[in-house]
Amino acid sequence: MRLMSFKSLLVAVFSGFFLLTATSVVAGEPGHGEEGKEANVDVTKVILEHIRDDHSWHLWGHTSIPLPVILYSDKGLEVFSSTNLVDEHHEPAVYNGNYAYKTFEGKIKVVDEAGAINEEATAKVWDFSITKNVASMFLSVTLILVIFLSVAASYKKRGVKTAPKGLQSFLEPLILFVRDEVAKPNIGKHYAKYMPFLLTVFFFIWINNMMGLIPFFPFGANLSGNIAFTMTLALFTFVLVNFKGNKDYWKHIFWMPGVPVPMKIFLMPIELLGVFTKPISLMIRLFANITAGHILVLSLICLIFIFKSVWASAMAVPFAVFINVIELLVAFLQAFIFTMLSALYIGMATEEHHHEAHH
């Protein structure tokens, strides 16, 4: 009950802030249009700008926090501030480092004298910048470490004979949920070995999902809706599943027991494909769900600018709040599903078959 009221309060506060920041951001846009005050807002551009990664952290209007740009190319490593990549009008500008760099839709490209993208040179440059998403991730890492190390400390302090208190009592049911509803039924008796991974994945995704829903600095980065992030997590699951996979797991892929030989040969490529589609589905599911949620909320807010009337907010705001509440649910659900499926894949790969003809 306390959790529910806390959540609704959270939603109300965040929705309010979200509207404030979103409106100020979008209101800044028409200035770029050629047709003056009545210029149409390019909704697609606005939304894509909000959900993609960036080299600086946009706060409001023309105010942004510069972030370090780290590039590695055949000419060596270079580090510079992202302020170098914009001019005094906050438009992308050319920075002459080892190459001439300019950002296009948030991505650093190498340009020639004429300002055209030099794809060949761009391919040689590796971008390891601390982008908005990376900075947001560092924040989430700090947050997670602080939360769980303090909870671990309170477990040590309070001992096992007393009931959990405070943050500990909030997180213990979630930890037990991951253990009893996710790990135990899917992995079986060896579940304890995979608990640290499952718990870390669950809370890492969940906290980042929630941080993405908070619209103002230092939150609001679409990290868990970024395909690079979800790909990394899916890769962890992929590596874990295939490294821990036992003899039976590989046998089921390459020589399915209990079926005729032509069927075995037929199933081999399908099963082999399944090895890769599992993590890919994990990657796309999380990416698409979180990105879709962000797009939905932004689209509803943009309705105000499409209709060019403040009265549109009468409809847009309640809808945006409603979607935000649903997104809170989705944030938890997607973290749960990712963890659940990871546990399922681990369970399938480590399952022990005692009777072969059972299939």
Added chain:
Amino acid sequence: MFFLEVNPLVLPDIGLVVWSTLAFSIVLFVLSKFAWKPIMKSIREREDSIDESLAMAEKVKSEMAQLKNENEVLLAKAREERAQLLKEARETKDKIINEAKEQAKVEANKIITDAQLAITQQKMAAITEVKNQVGNLVIEVSEKVLRRELANKGDQEAYINNLAKEIKLN
């Protein structure tokens, strides 16, 4: 070239992949070592202690029940023993009384028999005595009659009557 035409949203940046890998590895390592291990251990210990306490309670409960059962059995046994003792006492009492009665009866009979015997003996002795005396008297009277050979028949009869009067049967 194909990938460059794809929406940049579904094009993973190598930078974020590297940083994510690093961040997740750090979180996984640190939390596994310093958070999940003690947390899971504490939870498991707490669950174990709860299980243990419940099992202990159950055990104590069954022990109590057993104790109660034993007590009841003991009580029933004691009650039975008491009843048995009372019964035995009653029987002993009856037996003693009966025996006393029997003995009294036997003694009484014996006394009566003795008395009767004594009476019979006395009676016989008395009768013998009477017989002897009667005999003696007859002899005495006969002697006196014989000694007085009187002509007088009247005197004779008066004399006999006189003598007869003298006989006092005591």
